[in-house]
Each structure stands twice: as C-alpha cells, then as structure tokens.
Amino acid sequence: MEQNYTKIEHELPLIPLRGLAIFPYMILNFDIGREVSLKALDQAMLDGEMVFLTSQKEADVDEPSEDDFYHVGTICKVKQMIKLPGDTVRVLVEGISRGKIKELNQDDGYFKATVEEIVYDQENSDEDVEVEAFVRNVFDAFEEYINIGNRVSPEILISLADIESVDRFIDTIAANIYLKPNQKQEILEEFDIKKRLEYIYRTLLEEMDILKIEKKITLRVKKQMNKVQKEYYLREQLRAIQKELGEEEDINSEADVYRAKLKKIKAPKETKEKISKEIEKFSKISPMSPDISVIRGYLDTIFSLPWNSETRDKLDINKAKEILDSDHYGLEKVKERILEYLAIRKLSKSLKGPIICLVGPPGVGKTSIAKSIATSLGKKFVRISLGGVRDEAEIRGHRRTYVGAIPGRIINGVKEAQTKNPVFLLDEIDKMAADFKGDPSAAMLEVLDPEQNKDFVDHYLEIPFDLSKILFVTTANSLSTIPRPLLDRMEVIEVSGYIEEEKLNISKKYLLPKQLKEHGLEENFIKMDDEVIRDVIAYYTREAGVRNLERTIGKICRKVAKRYVEDMSIEEVVITKNDLEEYLGKDKYKFDLIGAKPEVGLVTGLAWTSVGGVTLTVEVNVLKGKGQIVLTGKLGDVMKESARTAISYIRSIADRFDIDSEFYQNRDIHIHLPEGATPKDGPSAGITMALAVISALTNIPVRNDVAMTGEITLRGRVIAVGGVKEKLLAAHRAGITKVLLPKECEADLDEIPENVKEKMEFVLVDHMDQVLEHALVRNGENNEN
Numbered sequence: 001m002e003q004n005y006t007k008i009e010h011e012l013p014l015i016p017l018r019g020l021a022i023f024p025y026m027i028l029n030f031d032i033g034r035e036v037s038l039k040a041l042d043q044a045m046l047d048g049e050m051v052f053l054t055s056q057k058e059a060d061v062d063e064p065s066e067d068d069f070y071h072v073g074t075i076c077k078v079k080q081m082i083k084l085p086g087d088t089v090r091v092l093v094e095g096i097s098r099g100k101i102k103e104l105n106q107d108d109g110y111f112k113a114t115v116e117e118i119v120y121d122q123e124n125s126d127e128d129v130e131v132e133a134f135v136r137n138v139f140d141a142f143e144e145y146i147n148i149g150n151r152v153s154p155e156i157l158i159s160l161a162d163i164e165s166v167d168r169f170i171d172t173i174a175a176n177i178y179l180k181p182n183q184k185q186e187i188l189e190e191f192d193i194k195k196r197l198e199y200i201y202r203t204l205l206e207e208m209d210i211l212k213i214e215k216k217i218t219l220r221v222k223k224q225m226n227k228v229q230k231e232y233y234l235r236e237q238l239r240a241i242q243k244e245l246g247e248e249e250d251i252n253s254e255a256d257v258y259r260a261k262l263k264k265i266k267a268p269k270e271t272k273e274k275i276s277k278e279i280e281k282f283s284k285i286s287p288m289s290p291d292i293s294v295i296r297g298y299l300d301t302i303f304s305l306p307w308n309s310e311t312r313d314k315l316d317i318n319k320a321k322e323i324l325d326s327d328h329y330g331l332e333k334v335k336e337r338i339l340e341y342l343a344i345r346k347l348s349k350s351l352k353g354p355i356i357c358l359v360g361p362p363g364v365g366k367t368s369i370a371k372s373i374a375t376s377l378g379k380k381f382v383r384i385s386l387g388g389v390r391d392e393a394e395i396r397g398h399r400r401t402y403v404g405a406i407p408g409r410i411i412n413g414v415k416e417a418q419t420k421n422p423v424f425l426l427d428e429i430d431k432m433a434a435d436f437k438g439d440p441s442a443a444m445l446e447v448l449d450p451e452q453n454k455d456f457v458d459h460y461l462e463i464p465f466d467l468s469k470i471l472f473v474t475t476a477n478s479l480s481t482i483p484r485p486l487l488d489r490m491e492v493i494e495v496s497g498y499i500e501e502e503k504l505n506i507s508k509k510y511l512l513p514k515q516l517k518e519h520g521l522e523e524n525f526i527k528m529d530d531e532v533i534r535d536v537i538a539y540y541t542r543e544a545g546v547r548n549l550e551r552t553i554g555k556i557c558r559k560v561a562k563r564y565v566e567d568m569s570i571e572e573v574v575i576t577k578n579d580l581e582e583y584l585g586k587d588k589y590k591f592d593l594i595g596a597k598p599e600v601g602l603v604t605g606l607a608w609t610s611v612g613g614v615t616l617t618v619e620v621n622v623l624k625g626k627g628q629i630v631l632t633g634k635l636g637d638v639m640k641e642s643a644r645t646a647i648s649y650i651r652s653i654a655d656r657f658d659i660d661s662e663f664y665q666n667r668d669i670h671i672h673l674p675e676g677a678t679p680k681d682g683p684s685a686g687i688t689m690a691l692a693v694i695s696a697l698t699n700i701p702v703r704n705d706v707a708m709t710g711e712i713t714l715r716g717r718v719i720a721v722g723g724v725k726e727k728l729l730a731a732h733r734a735g736i737t738k739v740l741l742p743k744e745c746e747a748d749l750d751e752i753p754e755n756v757k758e759k760m761e762f763v764l765v766d767h768m769d770q771v772l773e774h775a776l777v778r779n780g781e782n783n784e785n
Helices: 035-046 129-149 156-161 166-176 181-189 193-245 249-264 269-284 291-304 317-327 332-347 366-377 409-417 440-447 484-488 500-518 530-540 547-566 577-584 637-652 686-698 724-733 743-751 754-759 768-775
Strands: 005-017 027-032 050-055 072-084 088-105 111-120 355-359 381-385 423-427 471-476 491-494 526-528 573-575 602-609 612-624 629-632 667-672 706-708 738-742 761-765
Touching: 005 035, 005 072, 005 088, 027 035, 027 072, 035 050, 035 072, 035 088, 035 111, 050 088, 050 181, 072 181, 129 156, 129 166, 129 193, 156 166, 166 181, 166 193, 181 193, 249 269, 249 291, 269 291, 291 409, 317 332, 317 366, 332 366, 332 491, 355 366, 366 381, 366 423, 366 471, 381 409, 409 423, 440 484, 500 526, 500 530, 500 547, 526 530, 526 547, 530 547, 530 577, 547 573, 547 577, 573 577, 602 686, 602 724, 612 686, 612 724, 629 637, 637 686, 667 686, 686 706, 686 768, 706 768, 724 738, 724 743, 724 754, 738 743, 738 768, 743 761, 761 768
Parallel strands: 005 050, 355 471, 355 491, 381 423, 423 471, 526 573, 602 706, 629 667, 706 738, 738 761
Antiparallel strands: 005 111, 027 088, 050 072, 072 088, 088 111, 602 612, 612 667
C-alpha cells in the first residue's frame, strides 16, 4: 500500500512541554508557569486557539532554546484555560494532527513556528494486506493488555473498532498505554505506517510481559499476607486451647525463670513468700489480661534490686586522706569526720551507715564532697535531687493500684547503684515542700533513721528492703527549713565557706588549671600572681563558696583565648593588677566601708548572710519630736525587737551619761540600716544599735576602726550569736582592726586562721558597759586606724 500524506503549513505559537507528550485526538491538561509559554498561549488565544506542542529533550531545562526540544510535535486546539494562584495557568487541549517545524523564531518573546501539518489520507491509500494483519494483531494485543492490567477501560475497544484511519488507530492506542516520553516521541516522529504498527505491537508485547510479572508478584505477596493472617488466627486459637488445658508454655517458662531467681536472692522468709505468691499469680493469669504486664513489671523490678550485691569497703585511711586532700582544699572538719567513720568501720563491721548532713552556702563544694567520699571508700555513688519534691510518692513510691505506678526515688537509686551499700546523696533536702499529696519530709524520716531503714517498705514493692548499709549524705543551704524530727536523725557538719587564703589556694590548684583545660589553653598559659588572684577574690566576687570565682576566672580565660586565636604567636599571657579592669571591668565590690574619722551615731556592725559575712553600718539620728522610734532598712521582727530592747536599756542608764531622762518623750529616734531593699533579720545587731543610739544621744563619736556583733538584753548583758567566723572574715576584708564579740563566742575564735588573728584584735565582752568603754571616743583620745 502506497502511503499518502497531505502536508499543510501553519504559523503557530509553540509551547515546549516538560516530561509530557501529546498525540492527535488525545485530550490533555497541564499547567503553564514560564513567561515565554504564557506569551505563546496568549497569542494562540488571539489566533484561533491553535497552538503547537512539542516535548523538551531534558525536562529540567527552564529556558529552552531551539536545540532543547524536538521538532516533531502535535498541533492542538485550546479547549479551556483556568488561571491559578501564583501566575500559573491550567490549560486543557485536544490534539488535532502531527506537525513538523520548518522555521522557528523568538522575536516577540515567545516561540513562533512555521509548522508543516502532516495528515494521513486513508481514503486515497491503496489496500495493503500486511497493514491489515498488523492492525488486527495490535488490536488483539491491546485487548489482552487491557484484560491483564485493568488500567484502561474496556470501552475503548468499541471506539477503536470504529476507527478507519490507521494513523488515528495507532495514536489512540499509544495514548492509552504506558510509554516513556522518548518512546512516545519515537512513535510521533515515525511516518512509515508499517514501522509505526510494528513499534506499537512490539511495545504492547513487552508491556504485557511486565504486567504478567507484576501480577505474579502481587499474587505471591497477597498469598504471603494471607498466610500470615492465617498463622495469627491459628496461633490465637492455639492460645485459647492452651488456656482451656492450662498449658500456657510461655507464661510457665517465664514463671520458672522467676522461681529460679527467687532461690538465688538473700531475703527474709516472709519476703520470699510474698514474691512467690506474685509468681504463682503471674503463672495462672491469662496472657490476654491487662494485668499481666503490671505483674511482669513488678517482678522485673523486684529481681533487678541488689539483694545479694555489696561492694567491699576500701578501708585504707591514708589513701582516703590523700583522695580527700587532692579533691578539696581546707574543709578540715568534714575530712576529719569521714576519716573517723572509716577508722570505726575498720574496727567494727556492724557499724550502721551514718546520715551526714552537709550544711552551707551555695558553691562551697557540698556535692563534690559526697563524690569524694564515694571515691575514697571505693563505693558506687548515687545522687537524687530533692529540690521541689512535693509528693510523698516520690520517696515511698506509688501503690500498684494506680495506673503507671513506679517505685520511689530511693528504691530507683538503689536499683541504679546495683549494690546494697552505695554512697547515696540526697541533694537540697531543705528544698522539699508539702502539699495535698502528702509531706515527703515525713516519708524521709524512715529512710534516714538507722533504726528503721533496715526494713524500709516502698509502696510499690510492698516488701521491706534493707537500707541500713547505705551511707546517706544530705546537703542543705539552711537548717531552718528542715523539720526538726528529720534534722534530729542527721549528723550536721557545717561547711561554712572559705576564707581568702583558702580561695587563693583553690584558685591556683583547682580552678585556674580546670578553666585553662576547658578553654583549650595550655597549662600555665595564663600567669597570675597571688596578689592578682586576691584582687579578683576581693573586688569581683562576694560569696562563701567559689562558684562565682570559677566563673570569673573562666571569663578571663575566654578573653585570653580570643586574643590567642587572633595572634597565635603569643606564648603566654601575664595578667597584672592593672589588667583586671580590661578583662573584668570596674571593681564590683568595695571594702573601704569605714569612715575617715569617728562619727556620732555611726557604728559598724557585722552580719551573716547566705553568701558569707558582711559589714553592716548602723546610722542613728535624734530629732525633736514626740518620742517615736523609726526603724528603716527593711528590718525583720528580731531586729525590731533588738532596737526596742536597746532603747529600754538606754532609758535605764540615762543618768550615767547625762542623757535627758525624758528623751523617749520629746525626741524622735531614727535608726537606719542602709541597703533598704535587702531584707535583714537576726540578733547580731543588738549591741550595734544600742551603741549608735547612745552615741547620738550623748553626741560622743564612735571609733571608726571598731566593729561588733552580739545581742543585748534589757539589763545590758551581751549574749552569743552565730556565724562568728564569717563575720570576722568580713571585718578583716573591710579593714577593721578591732572586733567586739560576746564572751560566749570565745570558742569560735579557734576556727579563725592565724594570719587573720595576727592582724586583728578581738575583745570579748559580756556587758554593754565594756562595749561603751572600747567603742566610744573619750575626750582627748586619739583614734588610730
């Protein structure tokens, strides 16, 4: 059969398609977003809605040139156009006929092509038996393709039977089978009818082979899934039969494992009986019961506890002393108490674990002391924080009647340690609080009582567990918030803080090397002599511990590290006093609090705070008035009581100092403690306020090199106060040379370092008369600073 094609030229806008190809008589919708394509579409709508569509060779080319798309495509008619958000247009087109580009230009901002339309003339073609045979084979193959794949509607076969044009027949089939873009293009570009029929027939046969394999794989997977479902169903039936026969092998085998573990643990007879009952209950329960996981979790917890495990103490006192000394500078009382415990432990194996409470301000090393104790003893170390704990169940555990019940923190800590005698740190024990869920501090009474904790019962376990071999160490910032019954069970060791000399040594031996390592600097890269470190301690930190001091040294290391990165030739950095302002800024704290000369009504007192001792200036003014006593400076109740006591005492001795006996009626006395925003309370300022009022009433100045602390009674007796060591160190920092102390505090002087004692004079007083004698400047007396 001789082929007959009609060729007609058209001038049409061209739109390149990415990843798509369209055949004649095919309807296709696609989105247009490129500006060049949008312009071509606009022109097509003006020129009779006809457009030429061809495929790009590479779909990822955004701005195609003439060589980037095929020159054989399809002439189409635009049927519908919808504008979408984002300058995108959705177009519905219908293929008309194939075409071939003859000429192409892009003068108007879009592709404009002279296209040669190619139409196969069926009526003028001679009959060809081979073509007819090909058509029948293709039709049969397409019908089988539809039956195998179920991807194309069978109704298309009816429309195919009515098509007379072989070209249209081929294009219709090509549009309805799976073809890659390059395969579709090959069919479009082939103009020989026999070759087109041969290509589409070969493609159909290949696709049918693939579909058969796909179908085979699908059937195999489906069969496997059915097998799994069948096995699950049979397994469930088997479980039901086993339940009826009492032959649940899995549960029994687990129960046997638990029974074997029960024989190995060392526990009282009653405890073993209770566990044995739980195992029997577990072995008889249905696997489908929700309780089985609860009982399994309970038994797993029971057998994860260290019933038999116990570490051997390393009772080498000399080695322990070396470890404590290497980890901590100073803290002699704490170290001595730990070494005493070790010595007695070596002599008596039956000694119960003591409950030590380390009390002191933040940053003094309470937690690290507990770690050092564990290291020196060779024991496991466990820490739990009690700060903010409000629920009693946090300590005793939840009862198993609750959903999601778990043991308390104590039992969990023992489980974590995997030994019966670890060092157990209960951090921040003074921060526990009570609410409607119970009082956790009450639950701690049993934990920390050596007579009771050998049979500690957790609500979750419901069986006693021995805690008596645990060395409990607790920490607190203040004893005032710890309930008295709980405090009674603990041996309190005060970690009051460090003096300047101790901080100096800690900085040199621990803090500076540690910060150099953390900041990636070589050892001894930063040089600071003792005077520079003392200035850092005195003028940039004010604390009992060394936490802020460590941060300050870290700040210096950061700035040095930055300098070193900028100039890698630096071998070492020497920091002098003059460099501190550059690294740390202006001094944060001043200690020149004493005046230049003695003044009337101005006295330096001493007070204790959570960050150590501080000096406290008391100012008094006597004004004409009606006998009012004005107290300012945010004072607590104790200090207000001390002020009123001092006034009553002064009234009783007014005649001895020629004080107007009616001063309490015709004078207003204003007592002020500066830094009014800071709360102040305590008995330390009793004699200080009394002296300031007497000075103001008698107009006698007070020595400016004297500081004092002590409470006063109505009869003028001076009684003891606390925090003496911290107060005396604060006076030393402020340049005070003479301190008046209650005689009852004489024992506290033993804790003062010798270098401080050498520079200061301590006067022990037991009556206000002695305070007046040492503090008031008498006529003709010279006050030497």
